[in-house]
Amino acid sequence: MIKHAHTNRRNAGILAASIAFAVAGLNNQAHAQQVEKSSRAGSGIYEAVVNSNDGHIYVTGAGTRSTPGGAIYKINPETLAIVDSIVLKDNPPFGIGINNKTNIAYTTNTRTNSVSAVDLKNGKLLATFSNGSEKSHVREVLVDEAKNLIYVSNVGDPSDIWVIDGKTNTVLHTIENTGKTTTGLAFNDKKDKLFVTNMGTNEVAVIDLASKKVEKSFSSGGESPVNIVAEGERLFVTNQKSGTVTVLNSKTGEVLKSIPTGEGAIGIAYDKKTNKIYSANRSTGTTTVIDGKTYAVLADLATGSHPNHVKVDPKTGVAYVINKTKGGRPVEGQPAPGPDTNGDTISKIK
Template identity: 40%
Template sequence: SVKVEPGGLYEIVFNPADSNILIAAVGPRGETRGAIARLNADLTPGQSIDVSANPLYGLGFNSRTQTLYGTATRSGSVGVVDVRTGRLVATIKDGDDDSAHVREVIVDETRNKAYVTVVGGEANDASRPNQIWVVDGATNAIERKIAAPVGGLTGAALDAQNNRLFVTGMSSNDVGVIDLATGQSVATWPTGSEKPTNVAFDAAGGRLFVASQGTGDLTVMNSADGAVIKKVPTGEGALSVAYNPRNDQVYVANRQAGTVTVVGGGDYAVLANLQTGTFPQTIAIDPATNAVYVTNKARGLPRNAPAGTPVPVDPAGDTVTLIRP
């Protein structure tokens, strides 16, 4: 594991073009030092990209166009970065509205689209809608907005072949299915877990892997009918999940437990529980080497801390960990 400046780490993506890891680093609370930090495959530092004016939290990456999309939650917008030049090339907003709680970005490289989750209230709450922004990668503009059939929309995963999007409802405890060709919701499936937060899709096996913070587990579901195949306890605060089809392994970042759980995709046995850092956040995988990269947030000041309160020293926070299968 290595420390990453300026800290305040959130999401991570892998760039297969140069084997770089790109990390959303918003900096310490109360400071304006946002960056897209860059590490080489061996975790040595690269050249970071300055996004201090509008720090980015959630990341989605189009490796074909070398375009990084980041959710700027503070301003209700999406920043578009050309990673080859390190320049912010566009900022996407829903008109003049800066209140949208943008969270995740899922990229369809073939169609050159980006799908942005906007967290709302309960399902069918018109005052706080759960939405998907469909972003046209050619124009960097919102092409349309799709209503999500869940409450407390958080994560998403793409079935590119069938042009479907799976979305998690953290307050409705289910997974919704959206037909992206029509923009219609075609199903909602209960997960049987509490606070499902993120989801990964196995195209070859027709499976969904859902990480649920409330119950600290991994739910394996059939992506055709939503049937629950298996539940695997992983750890407190199971936040994010990634799947590597090359070695059929699932990785779950358990934020409160401080661990990443490795689950075999064949029999769903727990292969390892690895202490990676203070608050494991998100996961990226190098498909060529099977290397796994994890961001770990640090302990920070409470929201009501008096001015001048020193930030806790946390050696295991604001780090990226490399896992070798």
């Protein structure tokens, strides 16, 4: 009898543990992030910002080859419906950053080698300007809200970075020789250092903003590093050619982890609220969700034709992915491709 009682207690313990494990698994599945919805978000869309003043998503659109144009589209964060637009047809926007304190957005207008400042409160174009160079290829925008300074990467060999005064909307100065094909930009916590990705050399450069010079460079841990975000002493880098997100020590450059995501990893975002990393993978049509503690891949979500950019609302932890449309010129003698229903869309991940 004693033996049977002991066996029954052991079996009951095993059963309870199994049930607890199953329930935990179901809870994890229930809380696994999913694409809640996707919706059309404009024409030739490229990047986005979250406006903390009104809670809306602002998406840049540069039009198409056959129908050139330009606009910033205002998107409802719940329904993903376009509720308004700001026409910028003379200078079609690609990259975008925002100063939430002044409610002014800054766009990089690659086709016209310029930057535009737009008041999001009234939709007014405040200024469009450049640094005076004949050849430019402006790309990413990073804003220091406290100092009202805007940093813009200008891709080249060598590249440089424009530093813009948000009070006057003019270029204060240019940080020269930042590397070959400088694209992504990120601040350290004190905002006295700038981390930039150099696609041409597969490196991350560290720029001292006081001296306006590159202090050092180290390997990105992958091929063709495009974008970068910083969190404490960690850097998260998307490497487009190798299809990875690498985690680097921002002080030493040590590669802490290399995480396979998908071909064409390009957009990157980090959410402090949930400690998750997001990688938009242009070639695979997926967005990868990564645990910021263990670096485990939590999900690979199909979001659209060419996921290009991802932003997280810091208040809600909701991620928004910008999906480019399929490109390519018509081929003579072949029928024109049909409409891309999964491109020019914004996807909401919760």
